Amino acid sequence: MGFMQNKRFFQVGLSLFLLLCLTLGIFIQPASALTHEQKLVSEAWRIVNRTYLDDTFNHQNWAMVRQKTLEKPISNDKAAYTAINGMIKSLGDPFTRFLDPEQYRSLQVTTSGELTGVGLQIAQNPDTGRLEVVAPIDGSPADKAGIKPRDRIIKIEGITTDKLTLDEAAAKMRGPIGSFVTLLIERDGEEQKEVQLVRDRIELNPVVAELRPIDKGKSIGYIRLTQFNANAPAELSQAISSLEKKGANAYILDLRNNPGGLLQAGIEIARMWLDKGTIVYTVNRQGLQGDFESFGPALTDDPLVILVNQGTASASEILAGALQDNRRATLVGETTFGKGLIQSLFELSDGSGLAVTIAKYETPMHHDIHKLGIKPDQEVHQESINRDQVGTNADLQYQAAVETLTKKSLVAGAA
Secondary structure (H helix, E strand, C coil), X not given: CHHHHHHHHHHXXXXXXXXXHHHHCCCCCCHHHCCHHHHHHHHHHHHHHHHCCCCCCCCCCHHHHHHHHHHCCCCCHHHHHHXXXXXXXXXXXXXXXXXXXXXXXXXXXXXXXXXXXXXXXXXXXXXXXXXXXXXXXCCCHHHHCCCCCCCEEXXXXXXXXXXXXXXXXXXXXXXXXXXXXXXXXXXXCCXXXXXXXXXXXXXXXCEEEEEEECHHHCEEEEEXXXXXXXXXXXHHHHHHHHHHXXXXXXXXXXXXXXXXXXXXXXHHHHHHHCCCEEEEEEECCCCCEEEEEECCCCCCCCCEEEEECCCCCCHHHHHHHHHHHCCCCEEEECCCCCCCEEEEEEECCCCCEEEEEEEEEEXXXXXXXXXXXXXXXXXXXXXXXXXXXXXXXXXXXXXXXXXXXXXXXXXXXXX
């Protein structure tokens, strides 16, 4: 008898639940009924739902975004990509973006250390949405043409960039070696100008290192790090070891126009300079803090100056902030770019992918540098110089670093 009563209660409860769903207009679609394209959209939605830093999803009902997206016809992969892009854009985050299979493969190749194109690292300004240069890659066509950090790219081949995603803009600048691409560039205080670039193979060897003599028989190890790709930690470790054997007494680490790259590469490189201490804190949407520590021993304890400017961004800022806050290095130059968000790559089932902002970072002294940047210990403004003048008498920031290290080396020698 009790079983029958429970069964009847269950049936009545189920009927009331279904009636309520119908009254509210909620349509419950079983996963098995979804098409391939709808499953792809749902897959992207779930990744964002699970990992995105802002748990308000830009102050919107994220479940409703999925429902409204799936109500529209999605007949092929292109339509699915458009639908996913629509969901992602509603987040209002230029760093969270959808990547079609070609764009996803291209981004993987870039971080592995190979690239062809014009040699520009770009971002969308989070306040204005404008396409902005983070930094040109050393020796690239863009670098040789004089394009600078913070320059705005208004048009690519006559097409306005206002309606392009970051990856669409990057794709338009890539192409066969020897082909031409025309950019319309805007710079503060100057007229807009067209720049024609010839695409080329971009060298992404991230480390340039050499020993340079200073006073009293001392020598400086000068290291320029251009990006944090997969090759960077091993190459930098080898450079430091080689300079130590050659008798370097102090170091200049040049992070100017280094737009960042892989977070893990930045952490590994920080450990090369620190015996102990926190490198960076990460904060996810629950507010929980993770931290990365240095275990030691450092590869060298010699005095260190880091050169920074407006093109120093992301993983470069993590490294600079870690060494500044731990009093391991003196920062010379200009306030950095100010990108304090961390993205993770997720591959979808069809080979496309998502770059999703999953956390923000804070320096060891809990400075949130997003949109603010890191202020150097010694501010030195640098007028425009060409690549051949970097690290010479024309390079005021470099000369200031040498002067700082000369004083430190002399004091250390007198002690």
